[in-house]
């Protein structure tokens with residue numbers, strides 16, 4: 001699996017439809033200060049479901065939408081599509097190319113799509129779990145992240161190794177099942193109470 005393409009429109013400084021092609025191997029993005037290099041990595045985080053505006057270097061979620069310039073009006077929505085080559089089947093879906101799209105309007109509503117089919121954020125999170133690519137994956141190492149990794153609690157550091165080992169998916173499912181079990185047990189207690197009252 002590798003990152004093939006990025007389509008950005010209306011996201012931060014990218015007012016116009018912009019397509020960035022990534023070839024196999026290393027791609028460097030160069031440009032003067034403030035030209036939008038970091039906005040490219042922000043776009044990748046955002047399309048993969050980043051919900052923290054602090055991580056995206058803004059104050060409110062609306063800040064990711066192109067806010068206009070002296071010569072250009074602000075735009076009403078931001079849209080990013082990320083395309084992966086999945087010929088090796090790393091992403092557990094029957095497509096050799098996988099695209100994920102996120103669109104957000106000024107009202108704050110986000111729409112998500114996997115290969116152009118509307119989906120939930122949860123579906124995107126699950127799809128990329130254990131691939132290292134998700135918004136918390138170890139494939140995005142932002143400025144200061146190395147220091148952060150070294151200084152965080154061992155519990156948090158363990159999460160990175162768990163993702164690399166491919167067990168996050170199973171841990172998440174276990175947690176969901178435990179929650180369901182707890183709910184069922186609570187329901188059983190309630191039913192027993194009702195039965196007791198009726199007898």
Ligand code: ATP
Nearest residue numbers: 012013033034035036037038039063064065066067
């Ligand atoms: P440096 O090399 O200094 O780290 P950079 O190339 O990484 O810079 P970015 O931080 O990606 O630059 O981009 C900053 C630019 O993006 C600024 O000019 C800022 O005005 C612009 N920008 C950020 N958010 C928006 C927005 N919502 N609408 C329009 N422009 C925006």
